[in-house]
Amino acid sequence: MVTGRDDYLDARAWTVWVLAAAGLTMAARNPLYSLIILLAARLVTAEWGRATNRFPIPFWRLGLIMLLFSLLFNGLFVPIGSTVLFRLPDWPLIGGPVTLEAIVFGLSNGLLLWTLLAVFLALNAIVPVYQLVRLTPRAFHDLGVVVLIALTYLPETARHLRRIREAQAVRGLQLRGWRDWRPIFLPLLIGGLERAMQLAESMVARGYGATLDVAQRDRVRLLLAATLLSAFGGWLAMLWQQPLLGGGLVGLAALLLVGLLWRLGRRAPTSRYRPTVWQRADTLVLATAVLPLLLVWLPWPGVDYASLYYSPYPTLTWPAFDPVLGLALAFLSLPAFLRRGQRAAPAPASAYLPDGYHD
Amino acid sequence: MIDIRHLTYSYPNKKRPSLEDVTLHIDAGEFVLLAGPSGAGKSTLLRCLNGLTPHFSGGTIAGQITVAGHDVLAAGPQTLSRYVGFVFQDPESQAALDQVEPEIAFALENAAVPPEEMRLRVEEALNLLDLSRLRERPLTDLSGGERQRVAIAAALALRPRILVVDEPTSQLDPQSAEDVLQALVRLNEDLGLTIVLVEHRLERVLRYVDRLIYMEQGRILVDNPAGMALAAMPQQQTPPLVRLGLALDWQPLPLTVKEGLRFVPDDYPAAPKAAAAAKQSTPLLAARGLRFSYGRTPVLRDLNIEVAAGEAVALMGRNGSGKSTLLKCLVGLLQPAEGSISLNGQDVSRRPVAEICRQVAYLPQNPDDLLFADTVAEELAVTLRNHGLAPGQMAGGFDEPYQPQAVLAQLGLADLADAYPRDLSVGQRQRVALGAVTVTAPRLWLLDEPTRGLDYQAKQELIAIWRRWQALGAGLLLVTHDVELVAHIAERVVIISEGEIIANGRTADLLPTSPLFAPQISRLFPQSGWLTAEEALAGLRSQIHLQENYCA
Numbered sequence: 001m002v003t004g005r006d007d008y009l010d011a012r013a014w015t016v017w018v019l020a021a022a023g024l025t026m027a028a029r030n031p032l033y034s035l036i037i038l039l040a041a042r043l044v045t046a047e048w049g050r051a052t053n054r055f056p057i058p059f060w061r062l063g064l065i066m067l068l069f070s071l072l073f074n075g076l077f078v079p080i081g082s083t084v085l086f087r088l089p090d091w092p093l094i095g096g097p098v099t100l101e102a103i104v105f106g107l108s109n110g111l112l113l114w115t116l117l118a119v120f121l122a123l124n125a126i127v128p129v130y131q132l133v134r135l136t137p138r139a140f141h142d143l144g145v146v147v148l149i150a151l152t153y154l155p156e157t158a159r160h161l162r163r164i165r166e167a168q169a170v171r172g173l174q175l176r177g178w179r180d181w182r183p184i185f186l187p188l189l190i191g192g193l194e195r196a197m198q199l200a201e202s203m204v205a206r207g208y209g210a211t212l213d214v215a216q217r218d219r220v221r222l223l224l225a226a227t228l229l230s231a232f233g234g235w236l237a238m239l240w241q242q243p244l245l246g247g248g249l250v251g252l253a254a255l256l257l258v259g260l261l262w263r264l265g266r267r268a269p270t271s272r273y274r275p276t277v278w279q280r281a282d283t284l285v286l287a288t289a290v291l292p293l294l295l296v297w298l299p300w301p302g303v304d305y306a307s308l309y310y311s312p313y314p315t316l317t318w319p320a321f322d323p324v325l326g327l328a329l330a331f332l333s334l335p336a337f338l339r340r341g342q343r344a345a346p347a348p349a350s351a352y353l354p355d356g357y358h359d
Numbered sequence: 360m361i362d363i364r365h366l367t368y369s370y371p372n373k374k375r376p377s378l379e380d381v382t383l384h385i386d387a388g389e390f391v392l393l394a395g396p397s398g399a400g401k402s403t404l405l406r407c408l409n410g411l412t413p414h415f416s417g418g419t420i421a422g423q424i425t426v427a428g429h430d431v432l433a434a435g436p437q438t439l440s441r442y443v444g445f446v447f448q449d450p451e452s453q454a455a456l457d458q459v460e461p462e463i464a465f466a467l468e469n470a471a472v473p474p475e476e477m478r479l480r481v482e483e484a485l486n487l488l489d490l491s492r493l494r495e496r497p498l499t500d501l502s503g504g505e506r507q508r509v510a511i512a513a514a515l516a517l518r519p520r521i522l523v524v525d526e527p528t529s530q531l532d533p534q535s536a537e538d539v540l541q542a543l544v545r546l547n548e549d550l551g552l553t554i555v556l557v558e559h560r561l562e563r564v565l566r567y568v569d570r571l572i573y574m575e576q577g578r579i580l581v582d583n584p585a586g587m588a589l590a591a592m593p594q595q596q597t598p599p600l601v602r603l604g605l606a607l608d609w610q611p612l613p614l615t616v617k618e619g620l621r622f623v624p625d626d627y628p629a630a631p632k633a634a635a636a637a638k639q640s641t642p643l644l645a646a647r648g649l650r651f652s653y654g655r656t657p658v659l660r661d662l663n664i665e666v667a668a669g670e671a672v673a674l675m676g677r678n679g680s681g682k683s684t685l686l687k688c689l690v691g692l693l694q695p696a697e698g699s700i701s702l703n704g705q706d707v708s709r710r711p712v713a714e715i716c717r718q719v720a721y722l723p724q725n726p727d728d729l730l731f732a733d734t735v736a737e738e739l740a741v742t743l744r745n746h747g748l749a750p751g752q753m754a755g756g757f758d759e760p761y762q763p764q765a766v767l768a769q770l771g772l773a774d775l776a777d778a779y780p781r782d783l784s785v786g787q788r789q790r791v792a793l794g795a796v797t798v799t800a801p802r803l804w805l806l807d808e809p810t811r812g813l814d815y816q817a818k819q820e821l822i823a824i825w826r827r828w829q830a831l832g833a834g835l836l837l838v839t840h841d842v843e844l845v846a847h848i849a850e851r852v853v854i855i856s857e858g859e860i861i862a863n864g865r866t867a868d869l870l871p872t873s874p875l876f877a878p879q880i881s882r883l884f885p886q887s888g889w890l891t892a893e894e895a896l897a898g899l900r901s902q903i904h905l906q907e908n909y910c911a
Contacts, residue, residue, distance in 0.1 A: 130461055145455075152457040155499065160728075166692050167728035170721045171795055172713040172745035183741070186731035190781065195452040201411055202453035206466035207440030207517060269471040273464035274478065 009048070009335075011131040013282040013289075017044075018123040020289035021332050025115045027296055030310040030319050031108040033329055034115045040333030041118040047336040049125030062117060067110035074106025075099075082315045101312040108310065108319075134272065138265035149199070157192055164188055220263050227256040281338050288334040295328035360521060360553050361385040361408060366422035368403065368412060377403045379577040381422070385570075387520070388551040390544075392564055392585070394596065395574035396814045398784045401557045404574070405523050408555065409443035410436040427520055440466070444514030448526040448812070450506035454513075457498050459490060463513045470517060484512040487550075488542050502678060504535025508542055515546070521553040522546065529559065529812040532678045532840045533875070540564060559814055562598035562843075562879060565589075565614040586612045596815050599843060599892040600879040606896055616882045623883055628902050630867065630888030641704045642667045643803050643834040644689070649698035651681075651688055651858075658684045659695065659858040664836070666803065671825070671835040673849035673866070675842075675876055681858040682838045683724070686805045689836075690721045702803065716796075717746055721805045726792030727781070735783075735791050736776040739763040739798045746799055763798055770794050770824060786817030793824070804828070804835045810844050822848055846870065846878040846890035866890065 025037050042059075076094040081101025088095050129151055133144045161184070168183045175181065203209075234249030299305070307320035363383040369376040377400045385391055393401045406412035410431045413420045424431040427442040447453045456462045463484050467477045485491045488508040498506055507527050514522065524543065528536035544567045546552045558564050565571075571588035573581035573596070581591045589601050589612060597605070600619050604612050613619035644666040651659040658681045666672050674682050687693040689700060691712040700708045707715050723729070732738040740763060743749070767773050770790045775783065780791045789809065797804070804825070810818050818841075825835060825848060839845060845852060845866065852869045854862040854876070862869055867888045871881035880895050881887075889895040 128458070130456060130458065149455050152454060152498075155457075156451060163723065163725065164728045166687070167723045167725075169692065169712045170690060170716050170723070171729065171742045172716055172799075174713060174745070183731045187728055190731075191727060198447060198449065198452040199455065201415055202445070202447060203455055203465075204415065204436045205409055205411060205440055205443075205445035206469075206513065207437055208455075208466070208469050209437060270468050271471045271474055271477060273461065273468055273474065273481065275474050 010276045010282040011127045013285040017289040021119040034111045036329045038115040041122045043333045043336040045122045045125050063114045066114045070110030071106040075103040078102040104312040139261040223260045285335045292328040292331045360387040362425040364423045368420045370418045390547045390554045390568045391570045392568040393557045399574040400577040409439040444519035444522045446510050446524045460494050466516050484515050488512040503531045524556045602892040629886045646700045649695045651695045666834040668832045671849045672851045673845040674838045676855040691715045719803045720796040720801045724807045726789045729792045730780040734777050738795050807838045810841045842878045
């Protein structure tokens with residue numbers, strides 16, 4: 001039997017986890033809760049993230065930038081709150097009192113943004129892009145392939161651009177006006193086209209598109225025409241005050257659309273390398289995502305839902321905290337403690353010289 | 360396995376056919392080497408084997424191609440993909456995805472191979488090419504040789520019976536090239552895979568191939584077992600060892616140094632004592648204490664290098680040893696953290712790139728990055744305009760005024776002044792790029808891998824161009840993996856490793872003793888100081904001459 005690789009969990013489970021974590025971050029606008037989600041996201045990233053998917057900018061620096069920006073913005077622009085720290089002269093927009101409450105509110109907003117970032121960085125670190133693209137339905141297989149190829153092709157183009165800039169600088173080119181970009185743009189364009197042709201050749205030589213079932217094409221067209229006709233007819237019928245007929249036709253169109261997608265999915269039969277198999281651990285990850293959602297969104301008795309919204313105005317107070325909600329959010333960190341199989345060996349550090357810096 | 364009859368093909372809008380009346384038969388399990396100058400039609404012939412030509416390129420075709428029992432012209436490349444695996448020259452532009460395993464599985468997914476079998480086939484391909492260690496790495500982290508092996512693995516995933524490989528090593532350093540070729544040999548010997556290979560550096564593959572086909576101008580001129588084919592080929596297209604063997608009539612013709620050793624006389628003349636060091640003058644280029652790092656990875660550590668007027672220095676070392684980085688530091692594209700660089704005794708550290716490059720010609724690895732103008736002449740004029748110079752005005756250090764026309768003539772491009780640069784052959788494009796950086800008549804030349812992908816003739820032309828400038832007193836710093844080029848051109852060799860100079864000396868002293876960098880002739884006559892077939896021939900002949908005189 002073919003199993004998914006045991007050291008990775010299913011991309012679908014992670015996607016739900018990330019969506020839940022992001023939704024909860026937006027729902028729980030309280031710095032204490034934000035902090036819990038932030039810690040959970042970092043714990044999970046540390047346990048499941050891959051060295052090769054690491055974000056180029058250090059996480060703490062991103063956080064510092066966000067906190068600082070949010071603090072300055074809110075502190076300077078919002079002159080509300082009772083604890084005035086100092087007064088700015090009457091400058092337009094930012095003049096007037098600077099209050100402790102505005103600064104605290106700015107900080108708590110910054111923390112919220114930072115948490116949101118941590119959640120999406122977790123997705124970036126844990127799930128390879130190609131697995132994400134594979135979540136698209138089969139009918140969009142070609143589109144998925146195009147996205148994946150673009151992800152390979154674009155960084156290559158960036159490296160190419162750097163090489164060309166160097167080559168032209170050596171000829172004494174200085175970039176003053178837009179005309180000076182011609183020596184850079186033309187080789188980039190021509191070289192890019194050459195690379196695209198080469199890639200197309202290489203894909204054809206490897207049988208890309210060989211399984212395309214040409215006989216299916218006419219049936220797909222027929223289906224498409226029928227779908228459009230019934231949708232249009234349904235819309236007309238609605239206009240002519242025939243709700244029953246109209247609704248029926250629109251329903252038919254919806255059915256036809258499903259059939260069309262199914263047909264498209266079968267048009268070019270493909271298979272998937274290492275198809276992931278849903279495992280118990282995936283169910284657990286899913287549970288850690290869904291449970292806090294249920295706790296926060298359903299009205300359970302005895303839970304202080306008001307603590308989800310924290311406002312320091314008009315006078316600074318300590319944010320409220322409900323242990324049940326706190327515990328629910330802490331659930332998000334549980335995937336970090338799931339037993340995982342053998343971890344992939346990290347690549348040696350020497351492999352991380354930026355490309356093009358090799359001789 | 361492959362049967363081609365009277366194949367004639369012309370690209371669209373080209374009058375001359377690229378292939379003319381080609382008839383060829385290749386049996387299952389053969390390892391065939393396809394040689395010939397660039398533009399001979401080798402790549403076009405390869406593309407005919409799986410139908411990329413003419414299905415992809417258009418044009419007119421006549422004749423018959425049968426591969427694995429299929430009529431290629433009727434079936435097309437997608438059907439043929441099951442029988443013919445294709446590996447292209449550039450490892451970077453043939454990968455569809457950016458990770459090793461998905462890249463190998465790509466063809467299998469699109470062929471709807473069931474997951475169980477797909478897993479097995481990917482695993483096989485990984486093992487055959489010795490890639491299992493790298494399976495999860497992104498392709499951008501791999502070296503050129505590793506990427507090329509991934510490309511071969513990806514081509515093998517569909518289990519083709521024929522592997523077609525178009526100059527797989529032209530972008531690689533000797534060690535990576537050797538790994539790739541060894542992988543091909545293994546596939547041929549262990550699996551009985553039929554292999555058709557195009558390769559310029561014949562000396563690397565001669566010993567492995569069953570047959571050598573030599574092409575010129577779209578025709579097959581020679582098609583024989585390697586030994587016989589070499590004797591029938593134009594001599595300047597053969598490796599130095601073969602040239603020497605042919606000149607001295609060694610039978611059977613040695614293809615490897617090992618085979619050649621039994622012809623070496625015991626009493627070949629030993630090298631004369633090295634001449635006294637040349638008198639010291641102000642060097643053209645002097646760089647002292649250069650340090651450079653990318654992030655926390657040191658690339659150059661306290662590096663000193665000098666180039667004198669009229670001197671050619673070869674900079675050698677493995678990929679990633681810091682050679683290209685050094686050249687970029689010298690022209691100011693990268694700023695060294697420490698150290699000084701002076702040209703003609705003037706300190707140029709931290710000067711703008713444009714200012715340094717009036718006195719220095721720097722030719723990057725890929726000449727196509729330079730070319731954008733509509734004509735060859737314009738390509739040269741643009742550089743002069745960039746520097747704010749009128750034709751004939753001088754900047755670089757030579758006193759006599761220099762005309763673009765004269766530069767073109769020197770480069771052998773006078774007839775092509777109005778041609779569109781990108782339509783030219785690789786060797787010609789290389790010379791246009793060289794013209795574009797040398798039109799300011801600089802005294803110092805920095806060339807980065809100038810012979811990548813060039814055939815023997817183009818290399819000879821490059822050497823001849825350099826000789827003329829050398830006679831005028833120019834200096835050359837050359838980064839290359841091509842030991843035979845170094846043997847011909849360089850007086851001094853500098854070997855660097857991990858950003859440090861580990862050897863620096865006369866070519867004749869340093870190269871023969873190095874197991875990695877010794878040219879073929881030095882391996883044959885280690886004590887002689889000869890580097891090229893011509894030197895060996897002259898040396899051996901004068902010895903024979905002396906002996907004859909003595910006997911008389």
